[in-house]
Amino acid sequence: MNLFDAILTRRTIKEFTDQPVPDDLLHQALDAGRWAQNHRMTEPWRFLILGPQSRQAIAAINGDAVLEKARADAGMLAKMRTDAEAKILSKPRIVAVTCCLCGNKEVEQEDYAAVSCAVQNIQLAAWGLGLGMQWTTSGFTTWPDTYALLGVDPAQEMIAGLLYFGFPAAVPDPKPRKSLAEVTRTLP
Numbered sequence: 001m002n003l004f005d006a007i008l009t010r011r012t013i014k015e016f017t018d019q020p021v022p023d024d025l026l027h028q029a030l031d032a033g034r035w036a037q038n039h040r041m042t043e044p045w046r047f048l049i050l051g052p053q054s055r056q057a058i059a060a061i062n063g064d065a066v067l068e069k070a071r072a073d074a075g076m077l078a079k080m081r082t083d084a085e086a087k088i089l090s091k092p093r094i095v096a097v098t099c100c101l102c103g104n105k106e107v108e109q110e111d112y113a114a115v116s117c118a119v120q121n122i123q124l125a126a127w128g129l130g131l132g133m134q135w136t137t138s139g140f141t142t143w144p145d146t147y148a149l150l151g152v153d154p155a156q157e158m159i160a161g162l163l164y165f166g167f168p169a170a171v172p173d174p175k176p177r178k179s180l181a182e183v184t185r186t187l188p
Ligand SMILES: Cc1cc2nc3c(=O)[nH]c(=O)nc-3n(C[C@H](O)[C@H](O)[C@H](O)COP(=O)(O)O)c2cc1C
Pocket: 010, 011, 012, 013, 134, 135, 136, 137, 138, 161, 174, 175
């Protein structure tokens, strides 16, 4: 796939087939993240590949998050929890991405930008390998329970989000974008 095709056809994928994602494919996509630009060569990204137990635990945290949002009647709540857990477990592979914190606000801002570049590299590489990916920053991804589950010390690293990977079951239409003219000003 040429570079422009990859950039223009890349979509956020939320629905995946049941086909398992082989480790080597996932590793190839994550490896592209390591090559992202980063100021001062801080290489601030860390990737946590969730195994079966951690997937169950993160699904349960999402269940709690949905209940917290809703507070409906008991029967409804039980179904909402099951649905919320099933949603997470329907993602064939889950990788948490964190950004190392150094205590210097300016460098931390650059480092978060670098982690975002890494995620874009990973999503494009995955796309080129036939894999879909969604980056989520949904509220529960930064709950204290999630830091504890993933063994991430909030004084050392911030969770930049979860990446869901799988073979696409559906590829959404592109969302409309502002034209280049709308987002560009040419200065004298
Ligand atoms: C930092 C960041 C966080 C995101 N978090 C979510 C999320 O929590 N839930 C979600 O459905 N999509 C999330 N997305 C994906 C965007 O919704 C998606 O990129 C946007 O709708 C454009 O669609 P496209 O990626 O297919 O072009 C996130 C994207 C970024 C960059």
